[in-house]
Amino acid sequence: MRTRLPLLALAAALAAGSALRADEGMWTFDNLPVAKMKAAYGFAPDQAWLDHVRLSAIHFGGGSGSFISADGLVLTNHHVGRSSVQLLSDRLKKDFIKDGFLATSRDQELKVPGLELRTLVSMENVTDRVAKAVKPGLSEAEAQKARREELARIQKEVREKTGLSPDVVRLYQGGETWIYAYKRHTDVRLVMAPEMQVAFFGGDPDNFTYPRHNLDFTLFRVYEDGKPYHPAHHLTWTSTGVKAGDLTFVVGHPGSTERLATFAQMLHAGEFSLPRRIKAMERQRESLLAYGSLSPENRRQVNSLIFGLENSIKASTGYVSGLRDRSAMDRIRKDEEELKAKVAADPGSDAKGSWSAIEKALEAQKALFEESQFANARSGAMLGSTLLGQALTLVRLADEAGLPAEKRLDEYKDANLDAVKRRLLNERPFFPALETAQFAFGLKEAAAGAPPAYIKAILDGRTPEAAAKAAVEGSKLADPAVRKALLEGGRKAVEASTDPMIRMARILDAPNREFRKRMEAINAVIAEHGARIAKARFKAYGKTVYPDATLTLRLAYGPVAGYPANGTLIQPFTTFGGMFDRAAGWGPEAEHGAWALPKRWMEKRAALDMDTPFVFAHAVDIIGGNSGSPVVDRKGELVGLIFDGNIESLPGHFFYDGRANRGISVDARAILAALDKVYEAKEIVKEIRGK
């Protein structure tokens, strides 16, 4: 599972939810379906239970985690902590990804530069206060300003009164506005990481699937003033574990869902944007595979890129299959018809034309996409080139610095400027041949058919390969010192630069700005009408439904349960024995060693009880961002660690189908057994056991 789903660039506000089903729901802590839970399980959490798990939970960037000891030990997924493990490996010239890491004493724990964790200390519903800030008779622009100012005022109050970091959280597409106040932890140290081969056993083939056998956990520790931090709350480790049928709770930060998108938006995603993206990714993978086939070193450079692509392809394919599930789509259309009827019958609703307005906007988006796709920056790169992406940032910084704040592009406003500069100056491994190959691929894609003028200008009569080669070889931007000098030199330095990437960035600047403006106008229409539909839905159904995921704390619940698939019933638990079965059943060579086990595991095998529950499936409604979420039982004790969903859970981005959608968790018993028997991390085991 990816830590966060970067799916679909649909604008923020989307249409509202459908009726409650099964154990569906990513519930906010102020609004659990208590009656329903009690009816189904004879149990619902009380306030003390909720406070305890909330204050033990950790917001881990795009993922989740939890405190699991009185000395600030933090549990999350290996794949959530992976970038930290990689960063430390790079700095210390080690390979902790491959070899794993264990601090056998606290002074061996390694501080992760830049890593910040947060705990959610308080939540306040400020919807009314913000509404009251809008005095009668104000224009919409004045009203917006009044709301913004009131929110800023509240945040300032919270900061001053509590020292906490307040975030504005909009739920129900703006139906409610909350201030979530976080305690920040900035001294976070790596304590233990298993080998990638066991954390990610089964590799890409097994990703997003079940039965699984992944020890996907990592341990960090929060420090304060140079000493282990003592959190007010932490989760107690289970002494019993769960069994099939047991009720579980997931406490974490689902990233984003689009369950309230209109039928037309889902159709657009399933029939146009996703299939298109899948094809583009498949072409890019081909190109990376070709590059990787040239040498083992080449292959090493592209491994994680290919890997990321393959996962995105698998995930997107899963979404498309959901969006083509006729019974699910019929249900969605039916729910929409029901809401439309309510809106039609409500003389006060302004959403009457909103569905068709969104449909029209989607058509415009489609057309604009064709025109603009190669002038867009994507994950820092442009046309596949990271240098070109950095060049555009330099050109923009020089220009935007001179503009008044309100005229700047969003990412160049004061609040974001630091982050932009930091990213620009970051040191990253740079491989010129790979950069050339990626850029050539991007240019080739752009040059196919009838390329737009700006692409012709960049190519300047050369082949994509020649243009890419010349630009990468001619550019000095790979050197962070050069980027720093240009950044500090400002507009003058950038204008004087003859760096080929800077020259190309100048060509792309204008069309990119124009396309952005047009795309934003379309998105504004979708947002506006999405908000109207959301308002109508909130009016019709209120908080009987849960809001779409917003990467904020939620509670999901449901029992440990197998499910029907592959012609049979899939087992609720896997065991250590199952992992060795698959390792032996495939052999160490298959699929680039996807099912090969680390040496340590083969050696320590006899020390393990093969029947130890390893991974379990449970019927909980989760999504990317929930990675690393603690799974607790009725007592609020830690019984597992979410790390993925099954393949049937992918359409959960759009709708929940409890028949086969399962969250997949490492069993707490497996983590403890591995720490004890394989890694012999006796001190950590004692700490976790609270002894």
Next chain:
Amino acid sequence: MRTRLPLLALAAALAAGSALRADEGMWTFDNLPVAKMKAAYGFAPDQAWLDHVRLSAIHFGGGSGSFISADGLVLTNHHVGRSSVQLLSDRLKKDFIKDGFLATSRDQELKVPGLELRTLVSMENVTDRVAKAVKPGLSEAEAQKARREELARIQKEVREKTGLSPDVVRLYQGGETWIYAYKRHTDVRLVMAPEMQVAFFGGDPDNFTYPRHNLDFTLFRVYEDGKPYHPAHHLTWTSTGVKAGDLTFVVGHPGSTERLATFAQMLHAGEFSLPRRIKAMERQRESLLAYGSLSPENRRQVNSLIFGLENSIKASTGYVSGLRDRSAMDRIRKDEEELKAKVAADPGSDAKGSWSAIEKALEAQKALFEESQFANARSGAMLGSTLLGQALTLVRLADEAGLPAEKRLDEYKDANLDAVKRRLLNERPFFPALETAQFAFGLKEAAAGAPPAYIKAILDGRTPEAAAKAAVEGSKLADPAVRKALLEGGRKAVEASTDPMIRMARILDAPNREFRKRMEAINAVIAEHGARIAKARFKAYGKTVYPDATLTLRLAYGPVAGYPANGTLIQPFTTFGGMFDRAAGWGPEAEHGAWALPKRWMEKRAALDMDTPFVFAHAVDIIGGNSGSPVVDRKGELVGLIFDGNIESLPGHFFYDGRANRGISVDARAILAALDKVYEAKEIVKEIRGK
């Protein structure tokens, strides 16, 4: 996997095959695709190899088996040998099904009453000889008679010359006629059977699926003159086993396929007959579950019935899903269009109107089905009642005995009469309450809507429940002695009988005869036009294709290989460790103990190497009837034992899709390890190893 697929009551002759694909094919021993095999694998069997495996192979009723020692030891599946194990259990008041059986010395081997095995000693193509027997100028009836007489003559010659049993085998829907001559073995003794729980681990949920962990084997021994038989050929046990990618061969008796059915026939099966049958079976299952819920003893009585139903439902659902696979069906339609074009261009072909004639016949079949479904006898029972089935047999025997042979119904002709009488007098466990419930269910189904006159006559104003209860309570036919007396008393005794079942049988006799006649007329049309199409296909493609399965010896081949499913790649091998993983992952209670292991296996676990390859998947084209087939390697050594296909193989009844269709085999290494370490059958291990 069932030993034989009782699928679809389509008449015999169906339309001819499609072009060769992948490692598709159930090849006759006289016509291997040698060039193709050599091109793909650098290997094709020579005549000595073929003779060796053929003479080692065994025709095991509806399944397959092989000689695996010089002393006549026979290997087949547990589920092929199960009825023998059950029969011996009943006779000896033991439960060898549950507890398993092991003869620790030869004098403990138990003779199975009535079991007959056969080895295929010779095959002769008599197509030309039979054709020559038809002198010019004969009418079609005279020609048929001449052919029949010639075949009888040939069979007599074979019998007299060799002492073998000759079977007439029609391949390519009559394109070729062969005489297959078998050596019969009638003294067959049970040597070893594992516990059902390990032979059928995973129960009904896992049936037809993979990954699997079933020790689905049983050992028999052939005796001659009271001594172990020494076959001229037997398979040598592998000393190496296979690995992923290794070429395997399956030597066995695929039961029946309908790959050459017309597109319309497949549509008829996928859209009408199969869905209807599935629904009927689901209703029947409900009724049996209700009966079983009344007491543990009730449940015991219906377990195997429910089980058989669930398997048929799963299988039929698999067929339907194949028949709704658009790309496969498009291919089938395209192949048919190609053949139609050839037929249209061939002035000599009489098949021009055959496709539409079959379509019309299918429509008639549909209509007749509605009318006649409750007057049909099915697997010995009528309207759910076995007593009523036996009563009809008694009524018919009395009537038919007086008729000349050519006027009798097929099953009452001299050659079949003995079998009918034997079945009638068989002693079987009889449960009056279950009989009543089943009969009541059958009558209720028949009485729904607008019941035909014969059903009204049977009900005679009573409810289905009351009618069933009265008939079962009033009938004496459950007593074999009563049936015997009626049989021996002949027409007079039967006519004098006032048994309520006999009375009901008299009511059903006439409509059943009428419907049969009409159905046979329709089937004759389908057969006639199917044969014309087959002839056209044989003319167009000859023996470049393989004939549909006919429960005669065939060779299939292909590599050990995983396949894509469930979002990932499925492993080519499972191991003993995987079985314990699933036992622990489910626990012994789940699904009526489907994944519970026998005590012996839990106790002997430590003696086993968990990495022992247990079951493997290989891309071979097999079907029901192949159960128990030996799997051999290039050397002709025994490496495995076919016991099932994966869920993706079910549509193989209609077409072969090599991407995911896999045969599933017990690994020879697992059988040997289990015999050695779990059952400690040291003598058998030595014998198998040839020591």
